[in-house]
Amino acid sequence: MRNKTKFILNIILLIIFFTLVIGYSYYKAQNLIKGPIILIETIQDGDLVKESFIEIRGKVKNVAHLSLNDRKIFINESGVFNESLILNPGYNIITIKAVDKFDKETIKELKIVYQAEEE
Known part of the structure; x- marks a missing residue:
């Protein structure tokens, strides 16, 4: 009986x-x-911007x-990136592509409309 309890x-435990x-x-x-993960903080897909210079x-x-x-x-050791970009008037497609060390790829496209302010 004791051996059976010990076995169970x-x-x-195993x-x-x-x-x-x-x-x-x-x-x-x-x-x-999961592969690479991209999180954008400043702009979103479909945004309408009034300035040609965005960050x-x-x-x-x-x-x-x-x-x-x-x-x-380039990204810092925390994984943060910060880039400036000049938009063309009208419709702009911004493509951000991340590749990990195993060649897994994540692509994030942001479609942004730059509408210059009329003076």
Whole structure:
């Protein structure tokens, strides 16, 4: 009877251990599974702006390379980026592309309309 209880307890502890290992592995692998993440803070898709000079600021996670309209931009160690851009009058498409170290790619397109103020 005592051996049977000990055996069941060992099985339960083993199941708990493997559940914790699998859960922790999944938690750590989420960055690999999700790929790069882009968060834009200053402008949003569909915005109407009155000035031709805009600042694009945001934060990225899990990124090795970042580009704005196919031009490489730099991020600090916290993943924050800040770039200035001059818009053409009318409809503008801004493309932000992030690539992680495993070549997973995330692309975020912002469609912005620049409408100059009439004087």
